[in-house]
Amino acid sequence: MKTPPRVLSGIQPTGKLHLGNYLGALKNWVAMQDEFPHECYYCIVDLHAITAPYEAEGLKANVFDTALDFLAAGLNPDKATIFIQSQLSQHSELMWLLNTLTPLGLLERMTQFKDKKKKHSENLNAGLFNYPILMAADILIYKASHVPVGNDQLQHLELTREVARKFNHTFGEMFPEPEAKLTKGARIMSLSHPENKMSKSDSEKSFITLDDEPDRIKAKLKKAVTDTGTSGELGPGAQNLITILSIIAPDTAKEFEASGKAGTIRYGDLKTTLGEKLADYLGPFRERRADLASRPGDVWEILAAGREKAHKLAAATLAQAKDKMGFA
Numbered sequence: 143m144k145t146p147p148r149v150l151s152g153i154q155p156t157g158k159l160h161l162g163n164y165l166g167a168l169k170n171w172v173a174m175q176d177e178f179p180h181e182c183y184y185c186i187v188d189l190h191a192i193t194a195p196y197e198a199e200g201l202k203a204n205v206f207d208t209a210l211d212f213l214a215a216g217l218n219p220d221k222a223t224i225f226i227q228s229q230l231s232q233h234s235e236l237m238w239l240l241n242t243l244t245p246l247g248l249l250e251r252m253t254q255f256k257d258k259k260k261k262h263s264e265n266l267n268a269g270l271f272n273y274p275i276l277m278a279a280d281i282l283i284y285k286a287s288h289v290p291v292g293n294d295q296l297q298h299l300e301l302t303r304e305v306a307r308k309f310n311h312t313f314g315e316m317f318p319e320p321e322a323k324l325t326k327g328a329r330i331m332s333l334s335h336p337e338n339k340m341s342k343s344d345s346e347k348s349f350i351t352l353d354d355e356p357d358r359i360k361a362k363l364k365k366a367v368t369d370t371g372t373s374g375e376l377g378p379g380a381q382n383l384i385t386i387l388s389i390i391a392p393d394t395a396k397e398f399e400a401s402g403k404a405g406t407i408r409y410g411d412l413k414t415t416l417g418e419k420l421a422d423y424l425g426p427f428r429e430r431r432a433d434l435a436s437r438p439g440d441v442w443e444i445l446a447a448g449r450e451k452a453h454k455l456a457a458a459t460l461a462q463a464k465d466k467m468g469f470a
Contacts, residue, residue: 380402
């Protein structure tokens, strides 16, 4: 089935984005908007965000914060369609249709749900269980051909592919089977618990937001875990700091890697150097974000324009799906 190259991805609005979000996702999205001009759809997935406990009065502010981060990171509304998921009811309606095609066994095998079931047994809701079907609807409503994901989302993308195959087999060819576009770049870990990915659900000292001021960045890094690993090797905490440094200052990172292998590394120097380099690296982002924050009307206009553009494609796809399924 012929389909134009089209990218779809999204991030939950659960507060300001952190360094891991940028290096693991946003940095790649910005590159893709030139690789796939005018065919990139990037959404703020607020429907996904409410599967976890949240404060209703803060949701709109979080959506705005995420939009600021998208734009300050370099997403260009002239090259990419940027919008809010919940403002397009087609996502939810297609999800319901896909619910009827998704075998229960597929959902029960989702590793992320199993993990959440163990860790958050007090908040097991149907939304968490059906999360992969909404993700499938997000992708298929735009007939996306490519989805930038990390390894932890590959299982969900494979479910999307299976649902697309089942729809096509049952009702006739319509949906392309989206391909994974594995995100380039390092996996950034928590500053306090380096065995886990950097996450906003962790304590505030464990992650660096993209608009953290230089002094705050340096203070957080000063407290970062840098335990020595087995046999004198670098521990995961120190390796995480060097990984971050390797992206923003590769030559400097190589020097610390060499001293780590030689057993002469000074963790205090590593933290200080990374703090200075990272503060400078994020400087242009902080400036762009502050400028955008001073013009909220412009930001909401960009989101409204993105909604209108996304609506045209989403509405056409939903109408086609309903027609194929026999609705009047």
